[in-house]
Every structure is written in C-alpha cells, then in structure tokens.
Amino acid sequence: MAERLRILVAGAGPAGLAAALAAEAGGAAVTLVDALPEPGGQIWRGRWSAPPGGASAPWFRALRASAVDLRLGRRVVTAPAPGRLGLTGPDGPEILAYDRLVLATGARERFLPFPGWTLPGVLGAGGLQALVKGGLDVRGQRVVVAGSGPLLLAVAAHLRQQGARVLLVAEQAPAAALLGLAPGMLGRPRLLVQALGFLGLPLCLGAWVTQVTGSDRLAAVQLATPGGPRVLEADLLACGFGLVPNLDLARLLGCAIRAGQVVVDPLLRTTCPGVFAAGEATGIGGVEKSLAEGRLAGLQAAGQEAQARRRLPAAERTRAWGRALERAYALRPELRGLAGPDTVLCRCEEVTLGDLQPFHGGREARLHGRCGMGRCQGRTCGPAAEFLFGWDPGGPRQPLVPTTCADLIGALSDPENP
Amino acid sequence: MPRILLDGQPVDLPAGALLAAALGCPPVACHGLAGAPRGPLCGMGQCFECRVTLDGREVLACLTPARDGMVVRRG
Numbered sequence: 001m002a003e004r005l006r007i008l009v010a011g012a013g014p015a016g017l018a019a020a021l022a023a024e025a026g027g028a029a030v031t032l033v034d035a036l037p038e039p040g041g042q043i044w045r046g047r048w049s050a051p052p053g054g055a056s057a058p059w060f061r062a063l064r065a066s067a068v069d070l071r072l073g074r075r076v077v078t079a080p081a082p083g084r085l086g087l088t089g090p091d092g093p094e095i096l097a098y099d100r101l102v103l104a105t106g107a108r109e110r111f112l113p114f115p116g117w118t119l120p121g122v123l124g125a126g127g128l129q130a131l132v133k134g135g136l137d138v139r140g141q142r143v144v145v146a147g148s149g150p151l152l153l154a155v156a157a158h159l160r161q162q163g164a165r166v167l168l169v170a171e172q173a174p175a176a177a178l179l180g181l182a183p184g185m186l187g188r189p190r191l192l193v194q195a196l197g198f199l200g201l202p203l204c205l206g207a208w209v210t211q212v213t214g215s216d217r218l219a220a221v222q223l224a225t226p227g228g229p230r231v232l233e234a235d236l237l238a239c240g241f242g243l244v245p246n247l248d249l250a251r252l253l254g255c256a257i258r259a260g261q262v263v264v265d266p267l268l269r270t271t272c273p274g275v276f277a278a279g280e281a282t283g284i285g286g287v288e289k290s291l292a293e294g295r296l297a298g299l300q301a302a303g304q305e306a307q308a309r310r311r312l313p314a315a316e317r318t319r320a321w322g323r324a325l326e327r328a329y330a331l332r333p334e335l336r337g338l339a340g341p342d343t344v345l346c347r348c349e350e351v352t353l354g355d356l357q358p359f360h361g362g363r364e365a366r367l368h369g370r371c372g373m374g375r376c377q378g379r380t381c382g383p384a385a386e387f388l389f390g391w392d393p394g395g396p397r398q399p400l401v402p403t404t405c406a407d408l409i410g411a412l413s414d415p416e417n418p
Numbered sequence: 419m420p421r422i423l424l425d426g427q428p429v430d431l432p433a434g435a436l437l438a439a440a441l442g443c444p445p446v447a448c449h450g451l452a453g454a455p456r457g458p459l460c461g462m463g464q465c466f467e468c469r470v471t472l473d474g475r476e477v478l479a480c481l482t483p484a485r486d487g488m489v490v491r492r493g
Contacts (some may be wrong), residue, residue: 035463035481036463036481037481037482037483042462046434049434073481075463108460108462108464109460109462111459111460118450118454118456120444120445120446120455120456120457121444121457122457122459123444123445123457123458123459123460123461124459124460124461124462126460126461126462127458127459127460127461127462128461129461130461130462130480131436131438131439131445131458131461131480134435134436134438134439134461134480135431135432135434135435135436135438135439135484136438136439136441136443136445137439137443138443141443216454216455217444217446217455218444235443235444236443236444246464347450347456347459347465347467348451348466349451350450350451350452374466375466375469376464376465376466379464379465380459380460380464380465402466402476404475
C-alpha cells in the first residue's frame with residue numbers, strides 16, 4: 001500500500017475543519033493546527049467545550065470521531081524548508097512536515113486610527129466578543145458598538161445577552177447602501193432568523209466614531225451621525241471596520257496575493273505547488289463560503305479531484321454573498337480623515353501620522369520610521385495604512401510572531417536534516 | 419473554577435476562562451512605549467496588546483486558558 005499523503009491544515013476555523021475532515025475522508029493523514037486553545041476559529045470560539053448545539057455541532061462531532069491529529073495553542077513561526085513549518089506552542093518548538101498544505105488562516109478585524117483609540121476600553125467589535133466568550137465580565141458596562149460590517153449587530157446582541165448596556169450601534173455604511181442586501185437576505189432564511197435577535201438594538205446607520213476621550217481609560221465616545229454630532233459616556237467601545245484576511249503565512253511561502261487575497265484557481269490551488277487556500281484567506285465571505293471551500297480544498301489536497309470538481313458549483317454560490325457584503329459595507333472616505341498628526345498609527349512603536357509625513361510608502365515607513373516593526377509586525381497598522389495611504393503591507397519576516405531564541409532555534413532546525 | 423494570582427492578588431475566574439478575563443473591565447494588560455496603559459484590542463492573538471508575563475514568559479492573555487495557580491504579572 002502506498003504511503004498516505006501527509007496533509008497539514010493551518011487554521012481550525014470552519015474552513016480548516018471542513019478541509020481536515022474532507023482530506024481525511026479522501027484517505028490522507030491529516031494534522032490540524034491552530035493558535036487558539038480549542039478548534040472552531042473565531043466564529044465558533046467557545047463552542048468546543050460548551051454543550052453541543054448550533055452550526056458547529058456536526059463539525060465538532062465529526063472531528064471528535066476522526067483520526068485528525070489536532071494540535072492546538074500552536075503558532076506557525078517559520079517555514080524552514082519546502083514541506084516544513086516551524087511552530088511554537090505549549091510543548092516548545094516543533095517542526096511539522098507535510099506533502100500538502102491547506103491555508104485556512106481566517107481573518108482578523110480591520111482597525112482604523114482615530115484620536116484616543118489606544119486607550120484601554122477601546123477594543124475591536126469581534127475583539128470584545130472574543131474576550132467575553134473567554135470569560136470577561138461585561139455585566140452593567142456601557143458599550144458603544146461601532147465601525148462597519150454584519151459583525152456589529154451580532155456582537156451587540158451578544159453583549160446585550162451577557163448583561164452589557166448597549167448604548168448605540170453605529171454603522172458607517174449609509175442606509176441606502178445596505179438596502180442593496182435586502183434581496184440576498186430574503187434568500188437566506190438563516191440570516192432572517194438571526195436578524196430577529198437584533199430587534200430593539202439602538203442602531204444608527206451612516207454614523208461613525210470621530211474620537212474618544214479619557215485619561216487612563218475610555219470615558220466618552222464622540223460620533224458623527226446623520227442627525228449631527230453625539231457624545232456618549234461609555235465604559236467600552238467595540239469598534240472594527242470589517243475583516244481582512246490573514247495572509248502572513250501565504251506571503252511567507254511566496255503564494256501570489258492580489259487585492260488582499262490569496263490567488264487561487266477554482267480548485268483552490270495557490271500559485272505554490274502543493275499549497276491550497278480556503279475560507280476568508282481567499283476573500284471575506286463568511287461561514288458558508290469557508291465550509292464549502294474547506295471541503296473542496298481538502299478533497300483536492302487529498303488527490304480526490306473528481307469529488308472536488310463536483311463541489312465547484314456549491315463553492316461558487318457561496319462567494320456571491322461575500323461580494324454583495326463587500327459592496328454594501330464599503331468604507332466611506334471620511335474615515336481617512338479621523339486621525340490627526342498626533343494620532344498613533346503603529347501602536348507597537350507609537351508612530352504617529354505626523355511621524356509618517358516624510359515617507360512615501362510602507363517599506364520606507366518601516367525602514368526609516370519603524371512603522372509596523374513592533375511586536376505585532378504590522379498586523380494592526382498595515383491594513384490601516386493600506387486604507388489611509390494605499391501602502392502595500394509588504395512581506396512578512398521570520399519568525400512570523402515574536403519568538404524566544406530557544407524556540408526559534410527549535411523551529412528552524414530540521415531534525416531529519418540537521 | 420481556576421484561581422490565578424494577578425500582580426500578587428488572587429482572581430477567581432469562570433471555568434474555561436482565558437487569562438484576559440482577569441484583566442478587569444476595561445481590560446488593562448501592559449504599557450505602550452511612552453508608558454501609557456494599554457489593553458487588548460483584537461482579542462485574537464494579532465495585536466499583542468494583551469501581553470502579560472506567565473512563569474517568566476510573555477504570553478497573550480487572549481489565547482491562554484487560565485489554570486488554577488497560575489502566577490501572572492502585568493507589564
């Protein structure tokens with residue numbers, strides 16, 4: 001019997017779960033890695049150890065019944081050789097070898113700078129929700145939810161359910177733009193049911209945060225609304241401007257990237273042989289797209305091309321909704337003018353917009369202004385600078401995240417080829 | 419229910435909680451270069467603003483499950 005293909009899946013959110021299970025069904029030996037302590041990604045965070053239920057239940061059941069080698073709490077830090085990734089985790093550094101790799105690295109929130117955004121109490125919308133799922137107590141806290149995207153209402157509903165006082169949900173997209181989503185909503189009963197959970201939330205469309213004030217923590221949020229400026233005293237601001245794909249690993253491996261997405265063919269092959277991509281990494285589109293693409297990529301990676309091809313129409317259908325959302329929630333140009341010369345853009349290195357005046361591109365700003373050179377390696381300021389100035393976020397450096405020298409040595413040395 | 423020691427003070431956390439749940443509301447974890455307090459932003463292991471010291475190592479409070487007896491220090 002031929003040796004089984006070793007397939008490594010990076011990311012255990014919906015796309016990674018679907019890819020891992022499909023690849024295993026296709027006959028491969030599958031390893032699934034994720035930085036989080038439990039599978040499910042950001043969207044199904046906290047569901048793994050909760051009583052079974054919801055959309056994640058069948059996937060988790062299948063994963064528990066599978067032989068997928070699940071390695072959690074681990075981050076990819078290096079790509080020391082073709083077919084090898086170096087990781088750090090609770091048991092120290094390790095090198096994983098693979099024949100095929102599926103990138104299911106998901107997305108993170110886009111943050112845009114405004115005066116005061118570094119104050120404690122200002123978090124991402126998904127960011128605050130993630131912490132609340134992780135046990136952060138928000139009972140009685142006054143929260144403003146702001147920014148853009150379908151996540152805002154879902155987060156606001158969750159916070160309200162957890163006992164927070166949601167003062168306002170400020171969506172920057174105007175009502176007219178969101179009306180365009182109505183036909184698509186009608187064809188998606190699941191979304192209509194979800195929308196019922198949003199009833200009674202104080203939603204204001206065409207509104208955005210202009211600045212926040214406070215001394216050592218957030219005290220008040222100032223907003224521009226269609227009815228004029230507003231000031232709300234608040235304990236927390238949950239503010240994110242949509243999602244951006246996580247592309248560090250794809251970039252590190254040399255996969256082609258276009259328009260902020262991994263370039264893939266219909267069978268989800270990247271431009272790197274043996275490397276596939278699925279889910280948010282190929283374009284923001286939500287759970288259904290991630291699951292559909294994950295299945296397809298997993299089958300294709302396992303060499304089951306005929307089965308993968310049968311999945312093509314289903315995967316394509318899920319992409320249309322993502323494109324409709326992108327149009328409806330397009331960011332308004334006013335958001336480029338919120339930050340002043342004293343506003344920090346790069347939080348790690350405390351580089352202000354004024355500091356960036358002399359520079360003409362991201363690379364120059366990195367090399368001469370330290371913008372994006374801190375702990376987060378430009379994950380936060382990169383997408384902001386891209387929106388504000390059109391700067392390319394640039395290629396990542398190894399290690400992908402801050403790593404101790406001891407871990408780095410372990411994540412670079414190949415035990416099979418010392 | 420895990421009890422951790424945060425800056426020398428005991429903090430009780432719900433079962434399954436992350437270290438970030440111990441950081442208060444608003445959560446505060448570390449300091450910026452100029453000394454201003456900072457708290458978690460992304461909650462997803464990307465921004466590194468929730469970094470704390472656990473057993474002498476820097477970890478991200480948003481990715482680290484709380485376990486009974488952990489000794490955690492804010493930067």
